[in-house]
Every structure is written in structure tokens, then in C-alpha cells.
Amino acid sequence: MRTPVVLAAALLLCACGEGRQSVLNPSGHDALLVYDLAMVMFVGALVLWLLVGGLFVYVTRINPREMSRRLAEVLIIGGGVLFPVVLLGGLLVYSLPLMQAPREADEGMRVHITAEQWWWRVEYERPDGTLVTSANELRLPVGRRTGLVLNAHRVIHAFWVPALGGKVDMIPGRETYLSFLPEAAGTYRGQCAEFCGASHALMAFETVVMAPEDFEAWLTAEARDAAPPDTEEAARGAQVFAREGCGSCHTVRGTQAVGQVGPDLTHVGSRLSLGAGILGVAAPDFANWIAHTETLKPEVAMPSYDHLPAADLTALAVYLGGLE
Incomplete structure (x- = not known):
């Protein structure tokens, strides 16, 4: 019994760490929606597992006897058709509305992000339509929803900041959209989550969530030309x-x-x-x-x-x- 217990404990403990690249540390409205959905589905799966396991133990250990045809049909139709339809249908009705907020277009700032091999081109769209270009780093104002316009060059990538929201594929020739509403200032790690070549694992980026006034000051400074060498x-x-x-x-x-x-x-x-x-x-x-x-x-x-x-x-x- 010792080996199964150790393995089960290891599986539980390996997912307990929280950090700046963790779905267990939601720091934005959209990430919290994903976290809540995951918890609901986990609890639902656990209840289903307990019911199926309990039924199996009952009919094989506690009361092992031949079933009547009527009881067998009830189990097959009820447990194999009606119960899954009701359970999965309920989860579907619960989860679909959650997808609206991260996809909705609004009047907030837009950031155009293009995935390259193996780095990120980041362009902030200002109110006058001009773009402020940066790379390999995303900065966002806290408490404001920001739209991310996602593109890719040459191969498929995926944009993912677990602490702020869900994951979206970036497909060459097809523009995809995501938005974030950060709720806590801090620095979070993002990562390409779609295998894109030899240096896929080396394609990360920092996401810095700042107070709105600090973000505006940073964006103004980022729009300036480079300072000449001072030494x-x-x-x-x-x-x-x-x-x-x-x-x-x-x-x-x-x-x-x-x-x-x-x-x-x-x-x-x-x-x-x-x-x-x-x-x-x-x-x-x-x-x-x-x-x-x-x-x-x-x-x-x-x-x-x-x-x-x-x-x-x-x-x-x-x-x-x-x-x-």
C-alpha cells in the first residue's frame, strides 16, 4: 500500500505550487473565470467518479447478483444516456457565457502582438492610431480591459499568460482576439503554448501590470526615440x-x-x-x-x-x- 499512497501524494503536491506563471494564482478577472470553471469541472468529475466507483463496488462486492432486465435497462439509459446529457449540458450552459468577456471588443486600448520564431513583436495602438513598438514584453494598466490582437508569422503559436487569462492560438494569416482585465499589479510570466520549433521552450515574455498613471507615463517614454550614447x-x-x-x-x-x-x-x-x-x-x-x-x-x-x-x-x- 505504501507505493500507491506515495504516488497519490506526489500527484497532489506537484500541482500545489503558486507563482507568476500558474493558473492557481489568478490575478485578473478572466483568469479567475477560468479558475472557477476548472474547480466546478473538477468537483463534477470527482462526484461522477465517486458515483461510478461506488456503483461498481456495490454490484461486484456488496451485492453481487444477477440483475433483472428492467434494472439493467434503467442503468444503461439513466446512467449511460440521461445522466451524462444532463451533467454535460449543465456544464456547457454554465461555461459558454464565460467565454464572452475575454473575447469582447470594447473601447479600451488595443495591443497588436505578432508571434515570431522565437520572439514577440508588441505594438501598442494609441488613440490617434499610431503604434508604439516594443518586443518580448507586455505592459498593461490594472483595472482596465485591454484588447490583444494576435497574429503569427510562418507557424502556429499560442499566447498564454496563465495568471491573467486563457490561451489562444496565433495562426498565420488569421487574426485572433483576446482581452485581459488585470486586477492586481505585478509581473507575470507568459509563454508560447503551441510547439513552434526548436526554441519553442525559449519563447517566453514578461507581462507587467502597472497602475494606470504609471502605464501612461511608461507608454509616453516608450514612444520616444532612443537617447544618444552618454559615455x-x-x-x-x-x-x-x-x-x-x-x-x-x-x-x-x-x-x-x-x-x-x-x-x-x-x-x-x-x-x-x-x-x-x-x-x-x-x-x-x-x-x-x-x-x-x-x-x-x-x-x-x-x-x-x-x-x-x-x-x-x-x-x-x-x-x-x-x-x-
Whole structure:
């Protein structure tokens, strides 16, 4: 009996942890709806399991006898047809209205998110229709519903922030929609939840929920051009950036770098992570990423710049880290 007990305890304990990427830690209205639905379905499944198990024990252990044809027909029709129809129908009626809120279009802000391999293009639509471009990070105001317009490039991805809401597929050529109503400020982890290639597991993003006034201040700052280098080493790094052709793939607004292939780097130093959730944003992290990109993220489009002299690599990392 010891082994089954240990296995059962392990299964129960492995799902008890709460964190910033957990459906057990709902921090938004939509996530709470999913959590409540999961609890209702779990309780319903448990009751059904107990009824079926109890009936099985009764007819095989407690009262093992031959059934009459009438009783057998009652069990088959009642337990095999009527009961499942009523139970599943009730769950369906309960769950369908829950899908309306996360899909509804309203007058709130819209954020356009495109899933790439293997990073996230994020564009905030302002009231005048202009877009503020960022990457690999989503910021939202607390207490306000924000619409997310989801697209994908090349292959199917899935957008998922468990603490804030449900999961939606992102399909090339087809626009999908989701919305979040965060209820608690904090930082939550999102993840691509559809296998999309070699670096699928390395395609995460931070979701920062902020007070509305803080969010507006951040969005205003995010819309500005990049600040010029403020140190001699950062200026040297900007020269390395231009010399190595980084601007053919990346944009740094306010400079001649206008590439659209890779993430926008205008304010990359102010983000919480680098490489779609792989590294931090300190200068050594930038240097590590630049020199070992293909090792850190298999099959990524960006080549490793391991040929750069150490001084140039350091200067480039300082320049990128200063783009705040």
C-alpha cells in the first residue's frame, strides 16, 4: 500500500505550487473565470467518479447478483444516456457565457502582438492610431480591459499568460482576439503554448501590470526615440552596432537602424529580460547573448557574433544596455 499512497501524494503536491506563471494564482478577472470553471469541472468529475466507483463496488462486492432486465435497462439509459446529457449540458450552459468577456471588443486600448520564431513583436495602438513598438514584453494598466490582437508569422503559436487569462492560438494569416482585465499589479510570466520549433521552450515574455498613471507615463517614454550614447564606451558600441550591420535587422528609433526582421531595440535596456525571457539585461547578459546567440537559442535567425574582439563586444553590450 505504501507505493500507491506515495504516488497519490506526489500527484497532489506537484500541482500545489503558486507563482507568476500558474493558473492557481489568478490575478485578473478572466483568469479567475477560468479558475472557477476548472474547480466546478473538477468537483463534477470527482462526484461522477465517486458515483461510478461506488456503483461498481456495490454490484461486484456488496451485492453481487444477477440483475433483472428492467434494472439493467434503467442503468444503461439513466446512467449511460440521461445522466451524462444532463451533467454535460449543465456544464456547457454554465461555461459558454464565460467565454464572452475575454473575447469582447470594447473601447479600451488595443495591443497588436505578432508571434515570431522565437520572439514577440508588441505594438501598442494609441488613440490617434499610431503604434508604439516594443518586443518580448507586455505592459498593461490594472483595472482596465485591454484588447490583444494576435497574429503569427510562418507557424502556429499560442499566447498564454496563465495568471491573467486563457490561451489562444496565433495562426498565420488569421487574426485572433483576446482581452485581459488585470486586477492586481505585478509581473507575470507568459509563454508560447503551441510547439513552434526548436526554441519553442525559449519563447517566453514578461507581462507587467502597472497602475494606470504609471502605464501612461511608461507608454509616453516608450514612444520616444532612443537617447544618444552618454559615455565614450557607449558611443564606441554604437559605432560597432552600425559597422556590423545590426541596423539591417533591428530598429533603434532616432538612428539609421530601421530593420524589421528582429526585435525593436529602441528601449531594450529598460526591459526585464533579453532573448524572450532567457537572460537579464545587464551588460554581461548582452555580451553573452551577442556572442552565443545560436547556442542559447537553437535555430535562431540571428548569428552569433563570436568574432568580435572583447573590447568591441563589451562596448556594444554597454550601448545596448543604455537604450532605456
